[in-house]
Amino acid sequence: MDKVDLKERYESSPLWDLIGIKVDSLESNQAKIRLSITKPLLNGNQVLHGGIFSTLLDAAMGINFKLRVGEVKFATISLTTQYLKPAKEGETLFATAEVIQQGKIIASIEARIVNERGEIVSIGLATFKITRSRS
Numbered sequence: 001m002d003k004v005d006l007k008e009r010y011e012s013s014p015l016w017d018l019i020g021i022k023v024d025s026l027e028s029n030q031a032k033i034r035l036s037i038t039k040p041l042l043n044g045n046q047v048l049h050g051g052i053f054s055t056l057l058d059a060a061m062g063i064n065f066k067l068r069v070g071e072v073k074f075a076t077i078s079l080t081t082q083y084l085k086p087a088k089e090g091e092t093l094f095a096t097a098e099v100i101q102q103g104k105i106i107a108s109i110e111a112r113i114v115n116e117r118g119e120i121v122s123i124g125l126a127t128f129k130i131t132r133s134r135s
Contacts, residue, residue: 002118005028005075006026006063006066006067007023007026009130010023010059010062010063010066011023012132015030015055015059016059017093018038019035019041019055020032020035020036020038020041021034021055021056022035022058023063023117024094028034028064028067029067029098030033030064030066030067031059031063031064031067031096031097032058032060032064032094032095032096033056033059033060033074033095033096034092034093034094034095035052035056035092035093035095036090036091036092037091037092037093038087038089038091039088041089043089044086044087045086046089047086047088048074048086048087048088048089048093050081050083053081053083053087053113053121053122054079054081054124056081056093056095056113056122057079057081057095057097057112057113057122057123057124057126058076058111058123058124059095060095060096060097060111060113061076061097061109061111061124061126061128062076062119064096064097064098064099064109064111065077065097065099065109065128068099068102069130072097072130072131073130073131074107074128074129074130074131075128075129076126076128076129077128077129078126078127079124079125079126079127080126081123081124082121082122082123082125083112083121083122083125084120084121084122085086085115085119085120085121085122086121087121091115091116092115092116093113093114093115094113094114094115094116095111095112095113095114095119096112097109097110097111097112098110098111103131104130104132105130105132106127106129106130107127107128107130108125108126108127108128109125109126109127109128110123110124110125110126111118111123111124111125111126112124114135
């Protein structure tokens with residue numbers, strides 16, 4: 001899969017555009033994405049909303065799995081998120097992911113989000129279902 005096309009495809013997706021997710025780096029087998037925290041992404045406690053953490057984890061898992069499987073379609077069927085530290089407006093977060101195990105239909109993927117100081121602020125584990133077209 002062409003890395004430039006992949007970057008453009010993901011960064012132009014409506015959700016990524018709405019939230020402000022960007023590809024920070026893209027190698028042949030690893031993508032790192034980033035999010036600059038803005039006021040609309042905060043909860044009532046003035047820290048990043050938990051749903052945005054989960055979205056960023058899922059986005060990191062998705063782009064990294066796409067690097068691995070190419071044009072095969074897949075969907076997240078389960079996502080567990082651990083919130084370890086709050087993140088505030090003006091901070092930038094970075095997310096990466098790693099495929100832990102992949103079978104013919106199911107894959108397990110782990111992701112982590114770190115802040116600018118390299119502190120882990122959130123981790124996630126997801127199960128993806130791989131959809132194969134019928135012959």
